[in-house]
Amino acid sequence: MCAHITWWYYLFVRTCxxxxxxxxxxTKTSGKNNLKKRRMNLDNITAGTPLxxxxxxxxxxxxxxxxxxxxxxxxxxLNVDDFALIxxxxxxxxxxxxxxxxxxxxxxxxxxKSLATIADVVTKIEKNGIEKENIYFLGFSQGACLxxxxxxxxxxxxxxxxxxxxxxxxxxxxxxxxxxxxxxTPIFIGTSDPDFHVPVERxxxxxxxxxxxxxxxxxxxxxxxxxxxxxxxIDLANELVFxxx
Numbered sequence: 001m002c003a004h005i006t007w008w009y010y011l012f013v014r015t016c017x018x019x020x021x022x023x024x025x026x027t028k029t030s031g032k033n034n035l036k037k038r039r040m041n042l043d044n045i046t047a048g049t050p051l052x053x054x055x056x057x058x059x060x061x062x063x064x065x066x067x068x069x070x071x072x073x074x075x076x077x078l079n080v081d082d083f084a085l086i087x088x089x090x091x092x093x094x095x096x097x098x099x100x101x102x103x104x105x106x107x108x109x110x111x112x113k114s115l116a117t118i119a120d121v122v123t124k125i126e127k128n129g130i131e132k133e134n135i136y137f138l139g140f141s142q143g144a145c146l147x148x149x150x151x152x153x154x155x156x157x158x159x160x161x162x163x164x165x166x167x168x169x170x171x172x173x174x175x176x177x178x179x180x181x182x183x184x185t186p187i188f189i190g191t192s193d194p195d196f197h198v199p200v201e202r203x204x205x206x207x208x209x210x211x212x213x214x215x216x217x218x219x220x221x222x223x224x225x226x227x228x229x230x231x232x233x234i235d236l237a238n239e240l241v242f243x244x245x
Contacts (some may be wrong), residue, residue, distance in 0.1 A: 047072050047085040054084035056159060057125045058136040059118065061143030062087065064094045071140060077234050079242040083136070086125070088117050100145045100169045101202070111169070118150045136241065138162040140229065141197065145169050148189075148206060155180030155213050160241035161187040164229045165195060167202035173209055182215035188240050189217065190233040192225035 045068035051057065058080055062071035068087035075085055095114040096107035104111055125135055136159040139147035144166025151161050152168060155178065166189065170177075187210055193200045200221060207219045218240050222230060 045069060045087045048083050051084040051128045056134045057084040057086060057130050058138060059121055060085060060087040061139035061147050063141035063143045067093060079238045086121055088121055095142050095146050101171060103171045114146055115150055133157045134159050136160050139166060140164040152178040155182045157183035158185045160185060162237045162241050163189045164233060165191045165198050165227060167198055167206040173205045182213050184216050186241050187215045187217045188237050189219045191221055193221045193223055195227055197227060
């Protein structure tokens with residue numbers, strides 16, 4: 001066990017995110033080809049129980065500048081021994097090029113393609129006989145934002161959602177973008193105050209909307225934690241979301 005989790009991955013991601021505005025836009029290719037590349041990446045990293053044998057699945061979404069193997073490294077600290085673990089890889093290691101706080105149009109077409117990637121993962125899981133109530137989501141930073149955004153746009157009774165430092169995407173929270181009912185899905189959001197990439201105000205707005213949509217949201221704000229993941233967050237994720245059912 002680690003008393004305080006500050007793995008090299010998160011420190012690396014923090015450095016990458018600090019320079020996020022300098023990231024170049026993806027090379028211009030046709031939207032069709034870009035979407036095909038993302039769909040080809042769906043199977044690139046899986047772990048845990050084989051999907052065809054598992055009764056539960058966890059979709060793990062990495063942050064900017066990182067990769068599938070990085071986010072999968074968290075699984076060893078979670079109560080997910082019997083889960084199929086699926087970690088899609090973002091093209092060029094970023095799900096969208098700019099801050100999650102800019103107008104959504106500025107992050108297109110990457111934003112919509114990333115949502116489509118997660119949707120395809122969910123479809124694949126369901127085709128293997130796992131229902132939505134046994135599908136879980138976890139993300140860090142940019143991956144946490146994408147996990148929250150996807151589930152809010154497709155609200156249903158999921159197994160649970162864990163967002164390590166994230167909020168809904170856009171220059172403001174557009175309530176009309178979201179539909180469905182979470183039916184008491186447990187959602188944990190942990191974040192630092194301050195966090196230079198994810199303002200606490202956006203986390204608070206996210207909590208309000210998700211609660212209105214029927215989620216059982218637990219939010220915890222950690223003073224001066226930094227852009228990382230603490231052991232307390234891991235413990236709460238296990239207690240609130242990855243409980244044995």
